[in-house]
Amino acid sequence: MSSIRWPLLVRKTHKWLALFVGIQVVLWTVTGFYMVAVHIDYIHGDHLVHAKAPGSFEPGTLLPVERALAAAPGATEITLVAPLGRPAWKARTPEGDVLLDGRTGARLPAFTEGEIRQIAAGIYTGNPTVTSIKLLTDAPQEMASRKPPFWQVEYEGWAKPTLYISPTTGELISRRHALWRVFDFAWMLHIMDYDERSNVNNPLLRIATWSAFAMAISGAWLLFWAFPRKKKKKAK
Template identity: 60%
Template sequence: MAIRWPLLVRRTHKWLGLVLGVQVLMWTVSGMYMVAIHIDYIHGDHLVRSQAAPPRDLAGLVDPSVIAASEPTAREVKMQTFLDQPVWRVDTKDGPRLYDGVTGAPVPALTRDQAERVAKRIYTGEPTIVSTQLLTTAPIEMQTRKPPYWRVEFEGWNQPTLYISPVTGELISRRHNLWRIFDFAWMLHIMDYSERTDVNNPLLRVATWSAVFMALAGAWLLYWSFPRRKKAKKLV
């Protein structure tokens, strides 16, 4: 039985269009959203103010070699400020640790009140806090960051939220509703519905190549739909 190519291609094009139509629409809508809003705004740069490190006099402080000797896995020791006080930060294989610059004693983790003080200091908006939580399990919007961290949410339609390290008192990340919509749009765009990071996952590859085949089938049908002139027979 001869294959009726126009009918086969037409049906293939139709079913691919029905299956992929929703995904193509999501690619279009999510792509439009991601290019409509400036990426710096999505990153939340407008939510925090940069703070320059004040100059410090090392006189009267514990020698950094003493601090390094207390940490067998110390990789780097440097001076920084923790709640307006000089501290030594030691980067180890298990993460950073802070030591009091004057006494050399380990600095305890941030309390709730201290985390709120840090967040209010760097937040650029009205510093009215809605909630403060110490998270030990990463929420969806912080899957790439290992807890624990303080989550400080401020009042506002955009639900601005700052994540503060309880160990170093540093800003880990900032989130807001437009970022959360962007993250959801990114998930739809790359079709990674779990981690939202894999831009080369099997589902996306299948959908992409299916869309290519649908386009090729449509182009073939377009070519087939044009009538072809028959060559006139030569008279003898």
């Protein structure tokens, strides 16, 4: 039985591993560079909206919290908000968030398209030209983690800036733009989750990671083997 030729075996293993995971290693490098080169606050779209200013109302004109809670059975949380500058109680209920008139406690209807335009205009910092506004009942890929319905307000600009606003509370749910979409695509390639783009422990990623580790180890072994080694002098 012939002895194993380790250099040849390791070299072949290294070559096939490099062919198998080489492209993914390049993708890890490129996508990782993009994700650290562009500031995360910019990716999040913080530059697209104004900082939220707290509302100021006379306490005596507001419905007491106890009565607001009574008007929203099952509410676990209640917050004073001010969509369009009017006081309202936002109650978190098992059926979802509801909005109550801040002075009477009456349940407020969903916001109209015109009101959503006003809300969006009050928080958006860029070119005010709206190119599209629609109420979505099916979430697009960029909002897959959010539960519809929500209003989608798109603005003019190369980055296609987009605001997503709740139809029941008028609150900003999220914002999206071109660099965020590139980041999302890069993240998908980086974690190798081509479906939901959120599972960082999927089988494909684990296989590629361990294969890349084995490639690095075999390459290091070959590098060590390539260095000339001094032969021991024979004893006289």
